[in-house]
């Protein structure tokens with residue numbers, strides 16, 4: 195099983211300077227590749243590939259006088275920058291993702307660099323090629339084979355290493371028999387972070403809301419400062435730090451919440467939301483950014499996988515909040531601000547959100563059954579590798 199973990203790094207001044215050059219080289223490879231591809235297309239109508247044509251230019255550039263300094267950088271990291279650029283173009287060309295045209299990486303944004311050759315982790319250090327051990331805060335030993343390290347520097351100047359390693363630990367056999375009472379449908383919404391099919395409404399915690407208010411104040415503080423001034427730079431750093439605190443708090447809360455949901459249930463059903471479409475509405479966008487459903491779904495997904503429990507994703511065009519869970523009557527339209535409604539067919543009054551979670555659960559159960567799982571009203575059992583397979 196592949197596992198990921200993130201640790202804080204404390205590079206010495208000269209190590210930080212080395213990393214700076216490394217990040218710069220990765221950024222240069224990405225941005226130059228993007229510039230060449232855009233130019234070729236505009237001027238000559240030619241489509242170049244980042245992972246093919248651009249990657250091939252790297253050894254040429256390293257031999258040149260002008261770009262010879264690229265030799266100092268980790269060559270795998272530079273190749274990876276081309277791959278990242280290629281992925282950005284793939285997202286752009288994929289009609290389902292609706293991603294914008296790839297953008298240049300800024301010197302001021304988050305920096306990162308991928309390393310997979312001669313990487314090591316010790317008790318309180320990590321090591322990547324061309325650089326001595328960097329002091330690190332390793333919380334628990336890496337119990338497996340280290341595959342790669344992605345180094346990063348945040349806008350506020352903190353260094354991290356994201357480690358990917360392979361453990362001996364095998365994933366538990368998938369649940370084949372699920373108790374219907376232990377299937378939870380989650381409706382991730384605007385009024386609450388999530389509402390489950392049992393009727394539990396999960397709001398964002400108060401400390402997060404407070405941090406967000408603070409963020410808004412810092413944002414306004416920055417907009418009053420003139421661009422390029424020392425005061426402006428200070429305000430920008432304060433804002434980045436406030437962003438960082440909100441992200442930490444949210445991450446922490448989502449980890450605890452997803453742990454609880456996965457531990458308490460045998461299957462989790464979520465809706466893949468049309469976030470991209472909704473982002474067009476600026477007022478909704480803030481809420482969506484705050485709630486960050488995507489991040490929560492990701493955490494649910496890997497925690498469920500670790501326990502052999504299915505996570506079911508329901509297509510977003512399924513009218514989950516517009517269908518009556520009792521008689522399956524579908525409403526033609528419903529405004530986003532209509533919080534409750536009465537079914538014209540059977541006369542039942544519904545809370546829009548709980549109703550949606552119930553329908554999501556219902557659809558998830560249908561999907562689980564279609565995949566061959568047994569979903570019934572009894573305790574779930576695990577398929578055991580030792581027992582004979584039933585014919």
Ligand SMILES: [Zn+2]
Nearest residue numbers: 518521537540
């Ligand atoms: Zn009805």
